[in-house]
Amino acid sequence: MTTTLKITWDAASARRAERQFLARPAAVGTPVAEVVGAMLGAHAQVLSAAELSVGMRADGVTRADVRAALWDDRSLVKTYGPRxxxxxxxxxxxxxFSAALTAVPTGPSPFPPGVRLTEEQTDQVVAAIGEALDGRCLTVDELSEEVVARTGPWAGERVMPAFQDLWPRWRQVMHRAGWAGTLCFGPNRGRRVTYTRPVRGDEGAAAGAGTVAGAVPEVAAGGPSAAFVRRYxxxxxxxxxxxFARWLAAPTGWATALFGELAADGLVEEVDFEGTPAWVAAGDTDFSSDPVRGVRLLPYFDAYVIAGQPRExxxxxxxxxxxxxxxxxxxxxxxxVDGVVAGVWHQRRRxxxxxxTVEPLVRLTARRHRELGEQVERVGExxxxxxxxxxxxxxxxxxx
Structure with missing residues (x-):
């Protein structure tokens, strides 16, 4: 009779922190892309927050290093990812990421019927975006002209509500183009954002991206969705x-069926996580008995906070x-503090x-206050x- 492995919150929290470079920052010289890969991506709607997410996990890394990885050696790509x-x-x-994200079923459109794109129109827009951006960097207005020219006037109709304005219809599926690998962000042109097409195949590998230490590499076993779940x-x-569904903004029924298939194929393993059935990658059952300790500052939309469950x-x-x-x-x-949220903070630059400014929700001992000061110094660096x-x-x- 097989005994189900019991995992405590402290054990799970300690392992997550270790694998996220939060228990110990990555050593000087660790490729920036390796740190980002360990998080399964750094949320970059606010680029300075992404720079902090990476820098707080890697000794010696500054925002300039993150930008160099993004725009100079191209070991990072800024694009549409999870959610x-x-x-x-x-x-x-x-x-x-492209293969796994495009395999996620799309939910119902949040837009009224007169605004939505059909799947056929969506495919046309995604293809048009890829053609327009091949070897070029375009602003959103320039890209809009190219998309409309390749598809039809329907794509450019300003019917999509956004930020107290109306955007062209085609923009509702920009994230789908990012998932398909036909669009990513390019360097800003002055204050204006540009878009381009990601480098392909060997070009991306030649850009110098690091590998993720300890990550599960078997893409062939169960396909990209299986590899993506195991990485998660x-x-x-x-x-x-x-x-998983919540992290990915995917249908719960689809995720449940996927995990069931992976369990049947022996690719994931059930454990008891604080009294609740949960999953780990098959064979990945080593957990430390030492709880995570220490003080950390994490920015807006940090991956550890977004993905960490159970939320309570x-x-x-x-x-x-x-x-x-x-x-x-x-x-x-x-x-x-010790792996759980114990306050909020904000930084204002002049x-x-x-x-x-840090607002603790727990008492800060002398040791914790000293560590907080070190974290603030690191934010400045x-x-x-x-x-x-x-x-x-x-x-x-x-x-x-």
Whole structure:
């Protein structure tokens, strides 16, 4: 009779922190893409937040190093990732992300019938985007002209509600083009964002992307969806199919069926996670008996906060109300104490100086206060600014 392995929150939290470079930062010289790969992407809707997510996990890395990996050696790609949101992804792993994300069933359109694109129209727009961006960097207005010219006037009709404005119809599927590998962000042209097409095949590998230490590499076993689930479980497990679906903004029924198939094929293994059935990648059952310790500062939409489940464990007590913006993780930068959210913070930059205001929700011992000061110094190093720590109430509301 097989005994189900029992995993405690402390054990899971410690392993996640270790694999996320939060227990110990990556050593000097570790490729930036390796750090980003360990997170399964750094949320980059606000690029400075992505730079902090990476820099707080890697000794010696500054925002300049992240930008060099993105725009110079191209070991990173800025594109649409999980949940259709903007992420930094390792360039050499883009094919895996593309195959896995395009396999996720699309839910019902949030737009009224007169605004939606049919699947046929969506395919036309995605193909047109790829053709228009091949070897070029275009602003969104330039890209819009190219898409309309290749598809038809229907694509350019300004019917899509967005930020108190109306956007052209085709823009509702920009994230689908990112998933398909036909669009990514290019360098800004002045203050204007540009888009281009990712480099392909050997070009991406030649760009120098690092490999993810300890990641599950078997893409062939079960296909890209299986490899993607196993990568997710390596970073964030134990987790349920519902946790995975929430992280990916995917249909729960689809995720449940996928996990069932992987279990039948012996690719994932069931464990008892604090009394709840959950999954780890098959054979990946080593957990430390030492709980995670220490103080960390994580920025808006950090991957550890977005993916960490169960949410009530990661945001215990007062943190559940204070640090979740509308029940949405990531809307506040958070203070971690011993692996769980224990406060919020905000930084305001003025020239070469930045004021970091931290609002703890637990008592800070002398050791914790010292570690907090070290974290604030690290924030300054990453952002290339001189920091000042203020302990007090954060009056800035959640990020939209």
């Amino acid at each position: 259709g949101t903007v992420h930094l992804l390792p360039a050499r792993e883009l094919p895996l 479980l390596y970073a964030y497990g134990p987790a349920t199919a519902q946790h 464990r990661l945001f215990p007590g007062k943190a559940y109300q204070r640090a979740l913006g509308g029940c949405q993780a990531g809307n506040y930068p958070v203070l971690l 020239g070469r100086r930045t004021t970091v 990453v952002l290339e600014a001189t920091p000042e720590l203020v302990v007090g109430e954060v009056t800035v509301g959640p990020h939209a």
